[in-house]
Amino acid sequence: QVKLVESGGGLVQPGVSLRLSCSVSGFSLNYAVAWFRRVPEKGLEGVACLHISDENTFYKESVKGRFTISSSKSENTAYLQMNSLKPEDTATYYCATDSHPFPCQVVMSAPNPDLQLDYWGQGTLVGVSA
Numbered sequence: 430q431v432k433l434v435e436s437g438g439g440l441v442q443p444g445v446s447l448r449l450s451c452s453v454s455g456f457s458l459n460y461a462v463a464w465f466r467r468v469p470e471k472g473l474e475g476v477a478c479l480h481i482s483d484e485n486t487f488y489k490e491s492v493k494g495r496f497t498i499s500s501s502k503s504e505n506t507a508y509l510q511m512n513s514l515k516p517e518d519t520a521t522y523y524c525a526t527d528s529h530p531f532p533c534q535v536v537m538s539a540p541n542p543d544l545q546l547d548y549w550g551q552g553t554l555v556g557v558s559a
Contacts, residue, residue: 475537
């Protein structure tokens with residue numbers, strides 16, 4: 430079956446960098462992949478999205494210049510490099526994709542992105558505090 434497994438989260442101090450990985454099995458990353466995050470009492474919010482074919486990237490405004498999304502075809506893995514982490518970045522981070530093409534611009538801002546994409550990981554916790 431299709432499985433996405435996130436890793437790389439942890440508890441760090443502000444200003445520290447983390448790299449999250451999303452290992453995909455049972456499915457090949459072909460079209461796009463995105464990272465979302467969830468904070469208690471809040472819905473999922475789009476963090477970053479990558480159109481694999483043309484390598485176009487899209488980011489939540491608050492993480493622009495700090496986060497970078499990428500993917501490796503050979504490893505069938507997506508990454509989220511997070512620099513200059515802030516306390517407000519604290520959340521559970523999920524990677525997600527789909528078996529069909531999807532527009533990053535739409536999915537990133539969708540009120541229910543879980544209804545838009547079929548494949549999700551279990552999440553990895555990122556905690557940022559002094």
